[in-house]
Amino acid sequence: MVPVVSVEGLRVRFTTPDATVSAVNGVDFALEPGRVLGILGESGSGKTVTLRALIGLLPRGHSHVEGRITVAGHEITKMSEAELREVRGTKIAMIFQEPMTALDPVFTIGEQIAETIVRHEGVSRADAYRRALDLLEMVQIPSAARRLKSYPHEMSGGMRQRAMIAVALSCRPAVLLADEPTTALDVTVQIQIIVLLRQLQRELGMAVVFVTHDVGVAVEVADRIAVMYAGRFVETGPTETVICSPAHPYTAGLLASTVLGAAQGQRLDTIPGTPPDMTSLPPGCSFAPRCRFAETGCHHALPPEFALASDHAVRCLRVAAGEIAVAEPSLAEQAVW
Amino acid sequence: MTDTPAIAIAEPVEALRRAQQGKSYWKRVWERLRRDKVTLAMAAILIALLTMVIFAPWFTAHDPYQGSVLRRLKPIGFPGHWLGTDEVGRDLWSRMVYGGRLSLLAGVMPVFLALLVGGFLGILAGYAGGLVNSAIMRLADVLYAFPSILLAIAITGILGAGLRNTILALTIAFVPPLVRISEAVTTQARHLDFVEAARASGAGTMRILQYHILSNVLGPILVYATSLISIGIILAAGLSFLGLGVTPPNAEWGLMLNNLRQALWVDPVICALPGVMIFITSMCFNLLSDGLRQAMDVRL
Amino acid sequence: MRPLLAVDGLTKHFPLRGGLLNRTKAVVQAVDDVSFEVGAGETLGIVGESGCGKSTTARLLMHLVPLDHGTIAFDGKAVGAGAELSRRDLHRQMQMVFQDSYASLNPRLPVAMSIAFGPLVHGLAKSASLARARDLLQAVGLDPMLFANRYPHELSGGQRQRINVARALALEPRLVILDEAVSALDKSIEAQVLNLLIDIKERFDLTYIFISHDLNVVRFISDRVLVMYLGKVVELGPVDRIYREPRHPYTKALLSAMPSMDPRRRTMDAPLSGDPPNPINPPSGCRFRTRCPFAEAVCADVPPTLTMGHDGRAVACHMLVSGSGHSRA
Numbered sequence: 025m026v027p028v029v030s031v032e033g034l035r036v037r038f039t040t041p042d043a044t045v046s047a048v049n050g051v052d053f054a055l056e057p058g059r060v061l062g063i064l065g066e067s068g069s070g071k072t073v074t075l076r077a078l079i080g081l082l083p084r085g086h087s088h089v090e091g092r093i094t095v096a097g098h099e100i101t102k103m104s105e106a107e108l109r110e111v112r113g114t115k116i117a118m119i120f121q122e123p124m125t126a127l128d129p130v131f132t133i134g135e136q137i138a139e140t141i142v143r144h145e146g147v148s149r150a151d152a153y154r155r156a157l158d159l160l161e162m163v164q165i166p167s168a169a170r171r172l173k174s175y176p177h178e179m180s181g182g183m184r185q186r187a188m189i190a191v192a193l194s195c196r197p198a199v200l201l202a203d204e205p206t207t208a209l210d211v212t213v214q215i216q217i218i219v220l221l222r223q224l225q226r227e228l229g230m231a232v233v234f235v236t237h238d239v240g241v242a243v244e245v246a247d248r249i250a251v252m253y254a255g256r257f258v259e260t261g262p263t264e265t266v267i268c269s270p271a272h273p274y275t276a277g278l279l280a281s282t283v284l285g286a287a288q289g290q291r292l293d294t295i296p297g298t299p300p301d302m303t304s305l306p307p308g309c310s311f312a313p314r315c316r317f318a319e320t321g322c323h324h325a326l327p328p329e330f331a332l333a334s335d336h337a338v339r340c341l342r343v344a345a346g347e348i349a350v351a352e353p354s355l356a357e358q359a360v361w
Numbered sequence: 362m363t364d365t366p367a368i369a370i371a372e373p374v375e376a377l378r379r380a381q382q383g384k385s386y387w388k389r390v391w392e393r394l395r396r397d398k399v400t401l402a403m404a405a406i407l408i409a410l411l412t413m414v415i416f417a418p419w420f421t422a423h424d425p426y427q428g429s430v431l432r433r434l435k436p437i438g439f440p441g442h443w444l445g446t447d448e449v450g451r452d453l454w455s456r457m458v459y460g461g462r463l464s465l466l467a468g469v470m471p472v473f474l475a476l477l478v479g480g481f482l483g484i485l486a487g488y489a490g491g492l493v494n495s496a497i498m499r500l501a502d503v504l505y506a507f508p509s510i511l512l513a514i515a516i517t518g519i520l521g522a523g524l525r526n527t528i529l530a531l532t533i534a535f536v537p538p539l540v541r542i543s544e545a546v547t548t549q550a551r552h553l554d555f556v557e558a559a560r561a562s563g564a565g566t567m568r569i570l571q572y573h574i575l576s577n578v579l580g581p582i583l584v585y586a587t588s589l590i591s592i593g594i595i596l597a598a599g600l601s602f603l604g605l606g607v608t609p610p611n612a613e614w615g616l617m618l619n620n621l622r623q624a625l626w627v628d629p630v631i632c633a634l635p636g637v638m639i640f641i642t643s644m645c646f647n648l649l650s651d652g653l654r655q656a657m658d659v660r661l
Numbered sequence: 662m663r664p665l666l667a668v669d670g671l672t673k674h675f676p677l678r679g680g681l682l683n684r685t686k687a688v689v690q691a692v693d694d695v696s697f698e699v700g701a702g703e704t705l706g707i708v709g710e711s712g713c714g715k716s717t718t719a720r721l722l723m724h725l726v727p728l729d730h731g732t733i734a735f736d737g738k739a740v741g742a743g744a745e746l747s748r749r750d751l752h753r754q755m756q757m758v759f760q761d762s763y764a765s766l767n768p769r770l771p772v773a774m775s776i777a778f779g780p781l782v783h784g785l786a787k788s789a790s791l792a793r794a795r796d797l798l799q800a801v802g803l804d805p806m807l808f809a810n811r812y813p814h815e816l817s818g819g820q821r822q823r824i825n826v827a828r829a830l831a832l833e834p835r836l837v838i839l840d841e842a843v844s845a846l847d848k849s850i851e852a853q854v855l856n857l858l859i860d861i862k863e864r865f866d867l868t869y870i871f872i873s874h875d876l877n878v879v880r881f882i883s884d885r886v887l888v889m890y891l892g893k894v895v896e897l898g899p900v901d902r903i904y905r906e907p908r909h910p911y912t913k914a915l916l917s918a919m920p921s922m923d924p925r926r927r928t929m930d931a932p933l934s935g936d937p938p939n940p941i942n943p944p945s946g947c948r949f950r951t952r953c954p955f956a957e958a959v960c961a962d963v964p965p966t967l968t969m970g971h972d973g974r975a976v977a978c979h980m981l982v983s984g985s986g987h988s989r990a
Contacts, residue, residue, distance in 0.1 A: 243927070264925065282877070563779070563783060
């Protein structure tokens with residue numbers, strides 16, 4: 025199957041008068057239609073920058089993008105702003121973390137959805153409004169007809185998030201990019217949005233790239249998980265494999281240090297140190313300074329992606345050489361109280 | 362395990378913070394100012410102007426009060442008077458330089474005084490809230506309702522012309538806007554988490570103002586005051602032009618503009634010269650305050 | 662055993678003013694009749710979603726916001742103006758760590774000064790205050806040589822939160838309220854700070870009130886937990902028992918709404934629909950009834966009271982009180 029998203033050798037640098045930040049340092053992946061990729065990482069890992077690169081939303085003046093990105097047949101890296109505007113909303117759409125800032129406060133929800141449809145598909149306003157109503161019902165907003173005339177500030181957080189999803193899906197994109205859309209929501213609302221997104225993804229057959237720092241959310245949503253650290257994927261594989269038998273020391277450390285992994289009263293198993301300085305990354309493996317398995321070789325050579333299985337890859341010299349195996353007890357078993 | 366300081370910090374944003382180690386807020390502002398060429402140029406012009414004005418005798422050859430009936434309204438380039446002479450024969454260049462003293466004084470001093478009075482009242486109103494706030498703000502509103510030039514005219518009209526009354530009038534005109542801005546930033550600062558944390562430590566009003574409020578509000582107030590200077594210079598010149606400000610035979614740009622009106626048909630360029638000085642000075646202060654505001658918007 | 666902190670009937674309603682004469686248009690019933698106790702040396706967790714009133718409760722306890730009704734007693738002494746324990750003295754016994762690590766620190770002060778401010782205000786000399794600040798920096802895992810003179814913007818979120826903890830400890834309190842103290846941190850940093858909090862609690866013999874929306878963290882660090890909904894306490898008890906066997910329908914929904922960690926057992930249906938309602942004009946009777954699958958007529962008429970069971974657990978639900986009029990009682 026031809027992948028609907030294809031990324032080769034992606035590198036992104038931001039230049040400011042003070043320093044140059046290497047946010048993304050070599051990302052390659054391919055996403056097939058109808059599949060969900062979860063990019064899991066902490067702040068500073070480069071996950072949001074990667075996502076924005078896919079839709080060409082990086083600040084033009086200060087960012088340098090290398091590599092090739094192809095989405096739904098369009099080569100994003102080579103397109104002009106005008107060409108990108110044609111593709112955004114139609115082939116590829118994005119939902120954000122904070123719906124209040126992503127929705128325009130001076131227009132009603134109905135107007136915002138209809139505007140997108142009219143602009144991209146050229147149908148009449150009446151038709152666009154009818155489609156908007158259908159969309160609001162699809163995202164399960166109660167009293168959809170009334171809500172068409174509501175302004176964003178009149179709606180609750182969960183409803184705004186649903187409205188933003190409706191705007192994003194209005195032109196049936198092939199690819200949906202989600203930038204931590206549930207992080208700002210309450211727990212009971214978050215799970216509603218997660219279930220909704222999964223349903224919609226199945227119904228519309230969209231490919232989704234979902235960025236999050238929350239392991240639980242990634243588990244619920246993604247078919248495949250890519251764990252990101254210091255601008256690179258350190259481990260990629262099917263969700264079950266990565267969560268239940270992680271291969272990379274960082275993944276294992278991350279899973280072990282989540283509160284779920286500890287018995288009450290004991291200390292948590294932490295990854296020592298702090299995430300790296302993206303203005304001056306150490307040579308070799310970026311995780312080596314914090315890795316308990318690190319050897320001299322790890323600090324000098326950048327580990328390439330090594331295939332542990334046909335669908336499971338890891339960036340670690342020692343794992344590739346078969347010298348270590350990070351067998352952590354499965355979180356899934358521990359999660360049942 | 363504890364943070365090992367040797368290992369550096371997170372995020373692209375954090376990485377930039379790391380690149381600016383050991384710097385207090387004002388040091389960072391200074392660094393940003395240094396890189397802003399426009400602001401530096403403005404500051405240079407103003408410093409040059411100030412130097413010339415203060416050390417006027419060194420920069421001028423003639424007595425600004427000494428006129429000569431024979432040499433009235435001589436054009437630019439006239440031997441001995443490189444900018445020409447005014448309507449009673451006084452050297453225009455000397456008049457401009459000495460005039461700068463009064464013009465600048467009349468423009469800057471009121472802002473400085475209003476900053477003291479208005480700043481104090483505004484911070485008090487902002488921090489106290491409630492009735493005190495209402496009382497002070499409504500009082501300021503009453504004065505604020507008058508356009509500043511009219512208010513200044515009214516006050517000097519009552520008190521009479523002269524430098525002292527001009528400064529007083531302009532000070533009164535500038536107090537309300539400074540009260541407003543001080544109150545606004547203080548109210549904002551009062552609600553910040555670290556002020557709440559300071560209250561939670563059991564600190565009293567004085568300590569909180571001293572350690573937490575003042576350092577955070579003085580910046581924006583200062584920027585606003587700097588922008589008022591540019592207005593002050595224009596207003597002071599305007600008052601003198603109308604005969605309500607500095608009195609003859611003193612040199613002052615606004616006054617000179619009025620007196621040189623007679624030369625409009627003889628030599629229009631000379632007429633415009635004091636106006637050009639007012640314009641340059643006012644604009645320099647304006648751009649300086651803009652640059653200051655931008656430099657202070659250090660939001661890392 | 663006398664509890665270290667005893668709170669009874671805490672109520673706070675915020676009027677929303679508007680209109681020409683600033684009349685009260687509506688009332689935000691942020692906290693309504695909240696009562697609980699905290700024993701010395703324990704960690705009481707408070708969980709709830711937005712609008713439940715947990716942050717307001719923290720501010721009421723710290724007397725940063727005046728109470729409408731209710732009493733607070735610290736170590737048996739009543740707190741308030743003119744009471745046994747003044748506000749100022751209370752602050753020496755009870756301190757708070759806020760959520761936003763950046764906004765809680767004065768950007769113009771070096772961090773050692775931020776920490777030393779408390780003791781300074783209570784009469785300690787400046788040099789002694791700064792010395793204590795440096796000791797506390799050491800205690801929270803930051804080398805005073807490297808960190809004392811840094812400014813907040815130069816530090817990472819985790820480091821700033823350590824500073825906030827040090828600041829809270831500067832006055833040598835007995836009880837520390839942690840209001841979403843780790844919520845804004847990355848997971849790996851959160852783990853480090855949680856370990857620090859446990860160490861500090863042991864070392865300085867502290868009592869904690871830990872407020873969070875993160876159920877996993879609360880379970881890990883708390884001995885007992887209090888569940889709040891729309892300004893009211895709905896359930897209270899030992900943490901393991903409540904998590905294993907929640908009794909209130911809201912607690913059940915909250916726990917089952919957590920994302921599953923098992924890819925083979927994903928959540929198929931959300932336990933609750935809609936958003937948490939607004940604390941302005943909350944529903945009559947039981948405030949949860951609008952989202953409760955078991956709501957009946959009595960739930961709209963009579964507000965349930967928090968009834969303490971014999972096992973140290975308390976629930977506010979008609980279903981669990983026989984004779985309440987609910988069909989399932």
